[in-house]
Amino acid sequence: MTTATTSPQSRTALSFWGALCLATTARVVLATAVCLLLWAAVPALWGWSPTTVVSGSMAPAIVAGDVVVAMPVAVDDLDAGQVLLVDDPDRAGALRLHRLVDTTDDGLRLRGDANADVDSSLVPTEAVRGVGVLLVPAIGSAMLWQGGDRALGVLVVSLVVLLLLAATRLEPATDDVADPLALSRHRARTPPTGRTRVARVSGAVLTVVAGVAVLFAVVGSSHAAFSATTSTRATLATSRFACLDRPVAAQARFAYQFNDGAGTTARDASGNGRTGTLTQGATIRDGTCAAGDSPYLRLDGVSGQVTTAQALDGPQVFTVETWFRTTTTTGGKLIGFGNSQAGASSQYDRHLYLTDKGTLVFGVYSGGYFTIESPRAYADGAWHLATATLGPSGMALYVDGTQVASSTQSAAENARGYWRIGYDAVSVSWPSSPTSKYYKGDLDDTTVLDVVSTPAEVSARYSAGR
Numbered sequence: 001m002t003t004a005t006t007s008p009q010s011r012t013a014l015s016f017w018g019a020l021c022l023a024t025t026a027r028v029v030l031a032t033a034v035c036l037l038l039w040a041a042v043p044a045l046w047g048w049s050p051t052t053v054v055s056g057s058m059a060p061a062i063v064a065g066d067v068v069v070a071m072p073v074a075v076d077d078l079d080a081g082q083v084l085l086v087d088d089p090d091r092a093g094a095l096r097l098h099r100l101v102d103t104t105d106d107g108l109r110l111r112g113d114a115n116a117d118v119d120s121s122l123v124p125t126e127a128v129r130g131v132g133v134l135l136v137p138a139i140g141s142a143m144l145w146q147g148g149d150r151a152l153g154v155l156v157v158s159l160v161v162l163l164l165l166a167a168t169r170l171e172p173a174t175d176d177v178a179d180p181l182a183l184s185r186h187r188a189r190t191p192p193t194g195r196t197r198v199a200r201v202s203g204a205v206l207t208v209v210a211g212v213a214v215l216f217a218v219v220g221s222s223h224a225a226f227s228a229t230t231s232t233r234a235t236l237a238t239s240r241f242a243c244l245d246r247p248v249a250a251q252a253r254f255a256y257q258f259n260d261g262a263g264t265t266a267r268d269a270s271g272n273g274r275t276g277t278l279t280q281g282a283t284i285r286d287g288t289c290a291a292g293d294s295p296y297l298r299l300d301g302v303s304g305q306v307t308t309a310q311a312l313d314g315p316q317v318f319t320v321e322t323w324f325r326t327t328t329t330t331g332g333k334l335i336g337f338g339n340s341q342a343g344a345s346s347q348y349d350r351h352l353y354l355t356d357k358g359t360l361v362f363g364v365y366s367g368g369y370f371t372i373e374s375p376r377a378y379a380d381g382a383w384h385l386a387t388a389t390l391g392p393s394g395m396a397l398y399v400d401g402t403q404v405a406s407s408t409q410s411a412a413e414n415a416r417g418y419w420r421i422g423y424d425a426v427s428v429s430w431p432s433s434p435t436s437k438y439y440k441g442d443l444d445d446t447t448v449l450d451v452v453s454t455p456a457e458v459s460a461r462y463s464a465g466r
Helices: 008-046 149-166 194-227 455-464
Strands: 049-052 067-071 083-087 095-104 107-111 128-136 252-256 276-278 282-285 296-300 306-308 318-325 332-338 348-354 360-365 369-373 384-391 394-399 402-407 416-421 440-449
Touching (some): 049 128, 252 416, 276 282, 369 394, 369 402, 384 455, 402 455, 416 440
Antiparallel strands (some): 049 067, 067 128, 083 095, 332 416
């Protein structure tokens, strides 16, 4: 019978390499913690403000336990999309870290990236502590622990253990040299062995690598947290401007805000799932989170349009609304209702179209053609908000929040069909029928509501901007 034994030299080697792994790991962990703490604390010497995030309102880029460092900034240098550290307007003595949506005469409007709606309270400009520029992930997590003294005790014990492991002297003991871990006040000096050199070099290299890795991780986290949805122009193929999402009325049949990346569909912000389909010649153009500079839909006037996928009964009470911008001289349909999903409809009305001279016409059919027309033209290359309503009290046409025409006609044709944006039939029987049925220009925030909007509601939406 043969018994395998381990030589003293093997046991010594195993102990050495085990100690090397433990000590190096402890040093790397401590070096990482020190790098993170310094990254968070040193900027305070220049008056910057480090703060620990305590909620998930800025997830996923910034989460509870992260430390964000805010740099003081002049009010005139604030831009939509920046992450601001401010005095919380709803809780005295507390801070709030949210993204700037826009600036109003009454204060700043903020919103957390994870929140569906903007903050209910405006923030005065003097309450701004700074703009977020550095993010240190997870370093403040211990401050959020529950358990009080127990959590603090665990943290202290863990730190002591790491320090003891990191202080281990990585030299193998010999007969001539005292055990380096023994409690002796005197030690004989011996030249460093090969394994000693390996231990020292390995520990140093790993510590440096850990520091560099932490630096790159922190810089990368800061960029993602503060730049991903800011006002900086982004590539729409991979970006969605959630910062521009607005609450939509519960009565909305569909709402296309065109805040998504380039593609062939338009997301329905109403929550009804009535996604729009973009044809060739319809594209979503670049934009920013700044007020008035959001992404928008561009139609080429040749083939571009957006159609709904679901056939619906034509409503007798509704509001159609869209922002538009054009310089066309051949008119075109902005939005309408027809019995065909893609080609020219044989039944169509409830439409808003531009004439060749640039005036707006809103029309319905009910045994005859009933239209109202704006007195002035709007094909001037500027953004305008067109709103049309039909209900028991009649028809109304608004431009830029102001009513410009009305009629007592209160009914439209009974039909089933699709809402069409940018194109559909407009026969010569309709007053001031345009030369082109395709609209050439830009659209934004195109919405249909199953209610008649009041003049005050129309004016408020225009004042809020696109």
